[in-house]
Amino acid sequence: MHALFLSLLKKTSKDNLAKAERIRKHNLGRKKQRARYIRDIGVIKTVVNRELNFLFTRKTNPVKAIVVEDLSARMKAHFCKKWNRWLSGWMRGYRIRYKAKKHGIEVNEVNPAHSSRECPRCHCTDKKNRQGDVFKCSYCGYHEHADLVAALNILGRLGDKEIRKGMSPSREKAVRSARRLEIIERYRYRQDFR
Structure with missing residues (x-):
């Protein structure tokens, strides 16, 4: 959208300048990027939850315990507060612990x-x-x-x-x-x- 905005500014017709102004005013590039981001996060959560449910509820070779890395270390990269919380939670495997507890499965952490x-x-x-x-x-x-x-x-x-x-x-x-x-x-x- 930013590239389109710059190209519209170069063309001096009234319609093109009006369109460029609407893009700048409503920040359409970020709105589309945010919508795509929210959609991608939804897809990731759906896939992770579906696979965890399949793993924990299968009848043949049922899971009794899970062994995972100790993921309590702090992140080295710093983003905004919301991103840090989101990444931190996924890094530490809170969904795995939540689903395992729900199904009565033990989670063991190792070095x-x-x-x-x-x-x-x-x-x-x-x-x-x-x-x-x-x-x-x-x-x-x-x-x-x-x-x-x-x-x-x-x-x-x-x-x-x-x-x-x-x-x-x-x-x-x-x-x-x-x-x-x-x-x-x-x-x-x-x-x-x-």
């Missing part, structure tokens, strides 16, 4: 640090393991979709006594590295006796 960089087989944690949506372990060669690997790691952290929710990423990485060294030593020990 998410390095979950998409860690190999679920050998526990090698490296930035090079993930390139976009592809995960390929630089140590053992395991490859899979990066989101699936992160989900496997988050599920594997359920019930972990050493890696707690709220632990710093550097401390979590130190615990993971110690475990990885232990796995490597066990593997070498088995290879020596073959």
Whole structure:
């Protein structure tokens, strides 16, 4: 609408100038953008609610518990008050908690640090393991979709006594590295006796 407004200003006919003035006065560009935004938010909410209802009410393989990342960290980006509240609520998964509570399903939170960089087989944690949506372990060669690997790691952290929710990423990485060294030593020990 802004581009149309500028092009109408360049044309000096009476009708074009009147149309440009109406666009400026009623701010039609923002009104259309706002209407599109509200429609998109409605579609997102509908899809999320439909999928959560399907997940929680299915008869075969019913869900008993959900394991999610601890999403209590504050956002780094700051927008207007309304956007911050909206994004913050969705980030922290309040819809999942609300729907789970409604259906009597337990929600467990775990530490998410390095979950998409860690190999679920050998526990090698490296930035090079993930390139976009592809995960390929630089140590053992395991490859899979990066989101699936992160989900496997988050599920594997359920019930972990050493890696707690709220632990710093550097401390979590130190615990993971110690475990990885232990796995490597066990593997070498088995290879020596073959």
